[in-house]
Amino acid sequence: MNGTGTGTAKPLLLGVRHHGPGSARAVRAALEEARPGIVLIEGPPEADPLIPLAAAEDMRPPVALLAHAVDEPGRSAFWPLAEFSPEWVALTWALHHGVPARFIDLPATHTLAWDGNGNGNGDSDGNGGGAGADGDRGAAADTDVRVDPLRVLAEAAGYDDAERWWEDVVEHRGVGKGDALAPFTALEEAMTALREEYGDGGRERDPVREAHMRLRIRAAQREFEGGVAVVCGAWHVPALRRRTTVAADRALLKGLPKVKTDMTWVPWTNRRLARASGYGAGIDSPGWYGHLFAAPDRPVERWLTKVAGLLRAEDRIVSSAHVIEAVRLAETLAAMRGRPLPGLGETTDAVRAVMCDGSDVPLALVHDRLVVGDVLGEVPAAAPAVPLQRDLTRLQRRLRLRPEAAEREVELDLRGETDAERSRLLHRLRLLGIGWGAPAASRGSTGTFRETWRLRWEPELSVRVAEAGVWGTTVLAAATARAEADADAARSLADVTGLAEDCLRAGLSDALPSVMRSLADRAALDTDVGHLAQALPALVRSLRYGDVRGTDTAALAEVAAGLAERVFVGLPPACAGLDADAAEEMRGHVDAVHGAVGLLGDAPAPGHGRLRARWQSVLRTLCARDAVPGVLRGRSVRLLLDDGELAREEAARLMGLVLSPGTRPADAAAWIEGFVGGGSGGGLLLVHDERLLGLVDAWLTGVPAEAFTDVLPLLRRTFSAYEPGVRRTLGELVRRGPGSRGGTTTAAAGAPGFGPGLDTARADAVLPVVRLLLGTDGDDRETSAGLVGVAG
Template identity: 75%
Template sequence: MRETGRDDDTRWPRLLGVRHHGPGSARAVRAALDAARPRVVLIEGPPEADALIPLAGDADMRPPVALLAHAVDEPGRAAFWPFAEFSPEWVALRWALAHGVPARFVDLPATHTLAWEKDGGEGEEGGVPGGELRADPLGTLAGAAGYDDAERWWEDVVEHRGAGKGDPFAPFDALEEAMGALRETESTETESTETDGTEGGGVGGGGAEGDARDLVREAYMRLQVRAAQREFGDDGVAVVCGAWHVPALRRKAAVADDRALLKGLAKVKVDLTWVPWTYRRLARDGGYGAGIDSPGWYAHLFGVPDRPVERWLTKVAGLLRGEDRIVSPAHVIEAVRLAETLAALRGRPLAGLGETTDAVRAVMCEGSDVPLALVRDRLVVGDALGEVPAGAPAVPLQRDLDRERRRLRLKPEAAERELELDLRKETDAGRSRLLHRLRLLGVEWGEPVVSRGSTGTFRETWRLRWEPELSVRVAEAGVWGTTVLAAATARVETDAVAAPDLADVTALAERCLLAGLPDALPTVMRILADRAALDTDVGRLAEALPALVRSLRYGDVRGTGTTALAEVAVGLAERVFVGLPPACTALNEDAARDMRRHVDGVHGAVGLLEETPAGGGLQARWWDVLRGLAGRERAAGVVRGRVVRLLLDGGEVERDEVARLMGLALSPGTAPGEAASWIEGFVGGSGGGLLLVHDEQLLGLVDGWLTGVPAEAFTDVLPLLRRTFSAYEPGVRRTLGELVRRDGRKSAVAAGAGIRGFAAALDAGRADAVLPVVRLLLGTRQEEKEEKEDRETGHGLVGVGGA
């Protein structure tokens, strides 16, 4: 039974001021509630979530979790109230549920909070004039105590204080007195004092709040405390809230004044639910204003029964051993001793995170910060991701997503991981479709990355990480449909209608096939055909074609029909063939470079399209287009050079003809800048350097032109040439330099000598020298027999090739 008649009953209601997500505060709250035995527990949080409190006691509820409130008409406008197992508010919730005591949230309702966010700003916030952002209370108190680190001060005075020792209310009384003095001091300072806008280490209300908002929130909380006292008695109410608010709640204020502050506040309709949270988002560097620096460390402090330093360093050793580092029990013992010694030297009651980190660096990491970074990422911060019961309220789209991911065995995880998919397998194909559909809806659970193994179309690699904010994105996407498939279909159809240009519609067609949206594809294809028929810009048509043709490859693996897509792609290619030659004339430098890129894209697309039933004969027509462009003098030099290179690589033009075309392009009558552009188009990019290395004639033409460029024009063409040749591999550049420096190059070319580095006739001795290596590689008696016969007949390697 609850004790009554104590000499401290004047302190009712019991105001338990805490630091949000502080394990020391959590332990103190539990001890204080055990001692006070209140009839009701009031907790800082949105009162609309009172109906969700019973779920906190569900066996499937595993923190970290958060209350999510979002505007019904604008789901993207949302707010979170996170809880970890070491959060004082969570401990208060679980205590109330375990003891059959009512628990209620008493902060400003979310209906006003979200409206405030919507209408607020630096001037007017929710109809209440905005105020200055307050400074860091914990930092101020730490500084007054002679500490330069607020976290270290908090550890020394709170976290290292044993639970259940002495008066359970003493820490709250001391913190209330300190906050009261601090608020009194702040009230005397000028409003023009600039602050850093931080939450104050989590002692306040859940974000960097201005004074005006605090006044409104505290007025509402005072009204709720009074209502609870009338219902449960003056000595039956306990309040768990940020320590910053306690002096204001203790202050006597007129009810009329409090109601006046709340009058006329804007409202929005809101929905609330529980969602999983992560330690990374609980950390301050994760963007959470009331966050802490080391949630994993705090979870450890709260969860271990004793010997926290020894247990922590053992955990660190296990992590490092898992990463193949040599860490023995002796390392752990030595690290414990070092941490305790450092704490003694620094005058601390116990070793804290700073001491254990220094010990780990010195003993287990051999002074290196590289493995230490892993310890911070995996343990100090942590990868924990909470879970909520299936019965928690959720939008229909979220429920369908949960069903789909369970069916596909795709579990959300806070840690980033890569997922390899083989689309020939039904489950992997389903995972791919789900992830692509979510991306269409703006739910970026997965990001496609380049596969390290096979590059076939049946292989996909995803980088996955579930962030709490994705719950908001799912709520936003709920306006498109109640299932992932229906929502993605509706979103794609709407985006196709609103797409600004042809390339965007083409990209949507590709994503339709990736996501497996057969109902959306006809709409997208109709819009694509209409846009293609009306678009006269060859550049946009050429840009759209490659993505469209890539989509054709997905039909075989994903089982989607691509006949209509192929027909549109063929029609698009025909229009590019007709419009490309005139589009390559009268271009400035940037436009010419873009057109060269378009030519490359169309070239690759035509090669793929030729393999489809609808694309027969396209390749031959494309070669004709390129031949016409190669001799079109008014076409941009970089385009003509690239076209000649494509013809050469495709075997559609002889090397002598290439030399003739290059000679024309590099003739004295051609402006040096235009000639340099031609060279950039011809030998720029992949393989250009090797072409010059192995073709003496082409190298001679380039070198002869370059040495003949007038001095006054050389400065102008140098940037183009540097951009072209600097892209080559270092070995290719070195070989080209050696070939150019070699004496007698011009005379050898003029005399029609063979390829440099090769003799005019076969050197039989050098040829025979490779035979033992060939025999070793082949490893058969037959080769050995043939070698013997060759030696006897004197044939050697004649006919195989030069050495």
């Protein structure tokens, strides 16, 4: 291949499949036999200074080389390596034997500049023919018609599953003494035939990459006398073996775009090694392949023992007899299918039949935990990192929040200093766009002192950290700068109020003044009552979070009170003349403001009086205006009734007026929707107050036939939101009428409950049970009187 006449020996080309344990074992055997003077590995040359870190004690694969543009950290690419990756085996072999190792693929400075969309494309040879950057593939790469060499070879061999073919011909084949190079010879012959048929296989960058690799191989041959070993994707071997001139190779590399690049090691996960994650050179079962590499002897027995341990931990009954029977079944299936050894398919079938009783539910757990796995690698502290990453790592260690690949829930009690700091860290990271944690609903207390987070560390977060490094060198400084910038760039009042809430949760006291200035400016200029009403609840929530975190929220409280007053003034005119959709939207704003005023308590209003009293005055105004849509008037009456500011008799009177024959049926139905609809507990209100139920029943039975079909959808929506038990009780009440006599409309005024009076006969029926529970032997009449007193 040295068309210029330099170099005296052909390089040892070891074509491999990425993340293949069989290829990894074969590479190790070939290197032990050949003992080359230098090992060249497919990967970005900028990573050469990072190679010694692979031998560090605290380096734990899976890991990845991360390259990102210095001026645009979001433009990045990954080169993942697992313990069973042939490249990792070659790297560690060279380090342990004192042999130089270098990367020879196209430099990342060109790869990142070439991918103008900021995502490393890399290689996805299908056969693992290249290390491949793992970033999201660009649009151009997505449209390439690429040949999958594994699939083509599997089909030629009569297999319909490429993974199964690879297991049979590589993973289940041992490497005998003196036979170390046989697998590579066979793969090279196969790939040569494929390259003759398909050319570059739709990979337009491969000729450029291969030209660079040939140049690096020539340079190594001139420099080292002990022979050169090259570990690369098997797809590239025919091209590297081809005789070309140096001038031709350099011509292909001329004029390539460049971008300044930084590189480091980052932790990786098994899930991101999986093809399902979108990684082009990924595999279907990284956990299974890792097991095959770590347990070359009796792999099936050891695997099924692992499966049994997992299922036992999930409280399934799995004994040693199950393991023995599963091993026998897997071996029998392999023999029936003509396979040399049981593969993942046979072991999975055996687990399903023997340990899972034919169910795929526990089998899904086995696939998630073992076949794929939740392994997260580790990198040494000495690995290069942006200052923000170092600060984040320090905080994670101090707060004992270890990054893990598996999703886990963390309950935080903000009354404790450690949990409060953890909360602030997670909120700051969310502000920076680093989604390590996502808030979740608490299953216990719902107080503001408790938070629940779902944590999962993904490798891509390392890129997010690098991107966020432009805001500062520490998490606190970066989050503060980002919050201030977001406040200046916010387009709506609601965005700023949400940002104020985030700042309080994150403990960004230095950012609050800027956020508050932006908030006050936008609140003063925004005249849309809907926007103001939408912003108020977030402000009030911020006050609550500030209280539990010990944050000074005096300025925020002042802005919230002023915003509430502007809502009070502008709401009545804004509610007039609305159509049905606008009225429904405004109803949501009214509910939100009502909840916010309740949280503010009896705070003083900016002008005079108290906020709660001012809000109740606004609700009374809405109740009385005919121009206000019925859904808003009904909702206002209901809110006043719930607050005890409106007597039941008055609420019944207002309902009676609305449901009178002079009101259009559609308007009356909208009023009912506002009063007892929307999941507001209106069903229970009708259950326990037959006066209101009687009014609704009388109105509904009097709706003219021609108008009934118009109001039916609205009424159906209103009553379908009730719990099944409430709907059933209402049906029973309407069917029998109040007090089991007459129609519902005859309910006596002031008679709550299921009827106009107490039903002593029904109370007497439970007396024996009550006496048994209370241990009393008194007169039934006295016990009945006691029950009546309790009911009253």
